[in-house]
Amino acid sequence: MSAGGLEYAAGAGGLISLSLTLFRGCVRGFELIQLAAHAGSEADNFRCKLEVEQYRLMQWAEHMGLEETPNDRLNWTLIGDILKQMEALLLDTQTLKKKYRLDLVPVDNKALAPETSALAAAPPVPKTGFGKMLSKLRPDFPLASSRIIDESNGSVKKLRWAVFDRAKAASLVNDIVHFNNCLHGLLDNVNQEFVKSALGSVLRDIISRSNATSELEIIKQLLGSSQVAAPAAVASAASLKQIRLVLGLGPSHNSIEQSAQRAPPEGIKIKLIQLKPHLLQRESPQLPPNERELARYKAKPVVIEWKFVDRAHEKELKTRVDQVAILLAHTYDPSYHSLHCIGFLPKDVSYQPDDENTVCYGLVFELTISSSIPPRIAPVVRPLSTLFADARKPNLNERRDIALALAETILQLHTSGWLHKGIRSDNVLYIDTGDSKWEYCSANGPFLAGYEYARPTTAHTEAMPTNPDQEMYRHPKGQGLTRSNFRRSFDLFALGCVLLEIGLWSNLSEILQRVPSESTGQEHETITSTVRPGKVDWVRLHTAKMQLLQNDDFEKRSELAGIAFHAGKTFQDVIVQCLYADDEDPLDEDISVQKEIVDLLRRSTF
Numbered sequence: 340m341s342a343g344g345l346e347y348a349a350g351a352g353g354l355i356s357l358s359l360t361l362f363r364g365c366v367r368g369f370e371l372i373q374l375a376a377h378a379g380s381e382a383d384n385f386r387c388k389l390e391v392e393q394y395r396l397m398q399w400a401e402h403m404g405l406e407e408t409p410n411d412r413l414n415w416t417l418i419g420d421i422l423k424q425m426e427a428l429l430l431d432t433q434t435l436k437k438k439y440r441l442d443l444v445p446v447d448n449k450a451l452a453p454e455t456s457a458l459a460a461a462p463p464v465p466k467t468g469f470g471k472m473l474s475k476l477r478p479d480f481p482l483a484s485s486r487i488i489d490e491s492n493g494s495v496k497k498l499r500w501a502v503f504d505r506a507k508a509a510s511l512v513n514d515i516v517h518f519n520n521c522l523h524g525l526l527d528n529v530n531q532e533f534v535k536s537a538l539g540s541v542l543r544d545i546i547s548r549s550n551a552t553s554e555l556e557i558i559k560q561l562l563g564s565s566q567v568a569a570p571a572a573v574a575s576a577a578s579l580k581q582i583r584l585v586l587g588l589g590p591s592h593n594s595i596e597q598s599a600q601r602a603p604p605e606g607i608k609i610k611l612i613q614l615k616p617h618l619l620q621r622e623s624p625q626l627p628p629n630e631r632e633l634a635r636y637k638a639k640p641v642v643i644e645w646k647f648v649d650r651a652h653e654k655e656l657k658t659r660v661d662q663v664a665i666l667l668a669h670t671y672d673p674s675y676h677s678l679h680c681i682g683f684l685p686k687d688v689s690y691q692p693d694d695e696n697t698v699c700y701g702l703v704f705e706l707t708i709s710s711s712i713p714p715r716i717a718p719v720v721r722p723l724s725t726l727f728a729d730a731r732k733p734n735l736n737e738r739r740d741i742a743l744a745l746a747e748t749i750l751q752l753h754t755s756g757w758l759h760k761g762i763r764s765d766n767v768l769y770i771d772t773g774d775s776k777w778e779y780c781s782a783n784g785p786f787l788a789g790y791e792y793a794r795p796t797t798a799h800t801e802a803m804p805t806n807p808d809q810e811m812y813r814h815p816k817g818q819g820l821t822r823s824n825f826r827r828s829f830d831l832f833a834l835g836c837v838l839l840e841i842g843l844w845s846n847l848s849e850i851l852q853r854v855p856s857e858s859t860g861q862e863h864e865t866i867t868s869t870v871r872p873g874k875v876d877w878v879r880l881h882t883a884k885m886q887l888l889q890n891d892d893f894e895k896r897s898e899l900a901g902i903a904f905h906a907g908k909t910f911q912d913v914i915v916q917c918l919y920a921d922d923e924d925p926l927d928e929d930i931s932v933q934k935e936i937v938d939l940l941r942r943s944t945f
Contacts, residue, residue, distance in 0.1 A: 352411070354416060354418075355409045357415075358418050358422055362422055364430060365396060366393065367429075368429020369389055369393040372386075372435075373386050373393075373470070382503055383553070388512045388557070392515050394538070395523070395566065399526065417525070424518060428514060439504065440504040441508060472545040472548060476545070532568065536568045540934055542567060542573055543576065546558060546580055547929075555577045555578075556577075556581070559577050562574040576754040576755045577755075579669055580755040580756050583666075586609070611661055613682060613684075614681070614703055619635070619636050620635040621634045630644065630645045633706070633719075633720060640718065641703050644789070647698075653698060660702070663794075664682060664683040667704075667790060675751050676747060676785060677786055678707075680703065680705075683703065702791070706718065720768055721771045722765040722769075723764040724840075738841050738844070739940060741785050742841055742913065744785050749834055753796075753827050753933050758826075759787070760830070761789035761809075762830055762833035762834050764837050764840050764846070765789075766789030767784075767785045770783035812837070828921065831917045831920040832918055832920065834917050842905055842910050843901065844905075902914060909939055913936045913940060916936050
């Protein structure tokens with residue numbers, strides 16, 4: 340190596356070493372401020388945002404290879420300058436006092452020298468906020484912080500806030516965000532997107548586990564920038580979780596905790612709209628067999644989904660109808676892929692079931708035509724289950740898009756603490772306007788419907804009617820007299836069944852009929868001698884479903900292995916994830932499978 344090369348290497352090595360020292364100083368500074376005592380509840384927001392920025396800084400250092408294999412071709416002079424300014428903000432107590440009116444003093448009230456860095460060498464796990472959740476989800480994070488502090492040889496003092504100005508604290512956070520953004524801007528595009536996705540994933544996990552509207556409000560504030568991938572979708576899930584908590588649908592707490600948990604979030608208005616029956620124009624005096632119909636409300640086209648309620652349990656189930664109506668009225672974000680609910684119809688509509696022990700309520704949805712192509716026929720709502728036999732066939736990318744839309748919807752619902760309970764292909768809707776090409780049909784769908792049995796994860800399970808067509812999509816543990824309470828994994832199982840249909844572009848009953856019998860090796864017949872002509876042997880189909888699930892080697896099942904041929908290996912992997920999702924989480928809070936299948940589908944291309 341030439342002399343110039345040696346000088347360059349030595350210079351770059353020195354700058355990297357300096358940057359590493361400054362980075363460790365920043366981590367110490369974050370811990371210094373976060374662990375300061377006597378700030379009161381008004382500092383929770385401030386501390387949570389600092390915890391997020393510390394996480395972002397450490398993620399940046401990891402992807403930059405700062406502590407292991409740093410790239411000496413980067414502009415380490417610029418990196419060092421940015422880190423030096425951030426360290427000064429976090430460690431210089433005089434700057435904190437003069438510029439931000441944030442006065443830190445030792446707990447013994449003795450004067451603190453400006454240059455002193457005071458911090459416990461092994462900081463405790465934070466008691467509240469983002470840091471507490473993060474320590475559970477990413478236990479390596481607090482350990483890494485402690486290791487960095489140990490390596491920096493910082494002195495040990497415990498501090499408290501003598502003066503805390505909330506507005507100035509927000510200004511300090513904004514400045515730190517600016518410096519963090521500058522550092523992240525030096526990553527390549529792939530790593531930038533990865534870090535944004537990683538933070539979004541962590542925030543989703545926290546939303547799923549949080550039971551306080553105040554914590555969720557802080558998370559929504561964190562999403563108001565470009566730090567997170569798909570911030571609108573994550574914020575929408577947080578809002579829906581807040582609504583669930585305000586409705587009193589969280590876990591039981593003592594009175595003080597419950598009061599804080601249910602504090603109405605600013606800017607959130609709970610809407611429960613009871614529609615007026617006399618403004619409804621129904622096309623048929625009788626309900627269609629699938630309990631879903633087209634109608635007009637205030638002369639505009641709507642879809643009505645009827646829910647039948649046993650009079651003996653009407654009070655309890657009417658509350659459930661109210662909750663679902665509120666839920667669906669707030670699914671504004673496109674990631675929900677559901678029709679917008681404009682309200683519900685009370686039980687005194689003109690139609691009543693023949694059974695005097697039953698009453699019905701109707702959830703009413705807007706029918707919006709988004710296609711730019713003029714309709715060839717009057718719009719017709721068609722379930723996905725009826726489209727498999729059409730001449731119109733979606734290509735691989737279009738089938739992937741259907742699967743992704745459904746997976747995104749389930750991720751949103753599960754993040755916000757809701758269960759769907761009715762995922763099947765006849766609850767996936769398209770608005771058919773008569774176009775001959777699938778690309779035009781797909782402009783008006785898919786929309787996930789069938790929310791009549793939806794409930795929060797913490798509510799009691801409402802028994803669903805026994806219907807062979809619907810039983811095919813139910814998890815084995817959710818069937819029979821000894822069935823378990825409905826869980827997130829049961830929704831995933833049903834989603835896997837629908838994705839199997841999409842991948843093979845065939846109804847689930849037809850797919851299961853082609854599964855060879857373990858005893859004979861022959862395919863199940865569509866019509867068997869043990870049932871009436873024209874009827875399907877549902878017992879055999881259930882047996883076929885169980886055969887598929889009990890086989891350890893998924894790819895040995897010819898019908899399921901065919902998914903890779905028809906729709907690609909990624910599609911097959913997603914189905915496997917759904918069908919075999921772990922349901923052992925005692926709190927039913929884990930959404931890792933939901934996130935993974937969305938990521939897999941987003942990355943897949945054909």
